Amino acid sequence: MPPIIHRDFDQHSPEWYAIKAGKFSASKAAIIMGGLDASGLQSLIKDLAWERVYGPTEGGFKSAAMQRGNEVEPEGRDWYAFARDVVVEQVGFVQHAEFPMVGWSPDGLFNKARHGIEAKCPLHKAWMETKRTGKVPAEYRWQCRWGQWVGELDGLDFIAYHPQAGGLIVPCEVTESERQQMAERVALLEPKVQEWVEILTDKKEAA
Known part of the structure; x- marks a missing residue:
């Protein structure tokens, strides 16, 4: 069974926030795949449970970095489409075929949604580091793997785009072992989210 691709709404729309709420998403992949005792992971588990009961916690505040990304990302996507001579499709959300809460x-799909x-639209120093190393920055590596896993992609390109310097393209890969690691981590964390859902819905008393 293929992943479910939602094309009927735009990202950052009320529908997008609603369908994304309570799900293990790629934007949080670095936290999800980090240390099990990390405070950020425990906070995320609570956020996911809250969203499943009460709805999105996102949709209001946007940091300066988020605002910059929203403004510059379309330019970067157009640059990539021209550089690679492809038609990039924008979709709302992709759900994993086997894990509905993932x-x-x-930021774009092409080649019949197989790529x-x-x-990302980093400031100049971060862009320079990506150019120097030719690698996906560490904080985005699990996010790129997560997208390939969820979308069952044949390939994914990481783009670092700066309006003055232009774009950088870094091809990404995900191994079968990494796919398994992500599936196992979700299977481990889902019961922890459900525990909080039960507490919030009074099905289980808090300790």
């Missing part, structure tokens, strides 16, 4: 918000892009 998803990804692609994707993960676009």
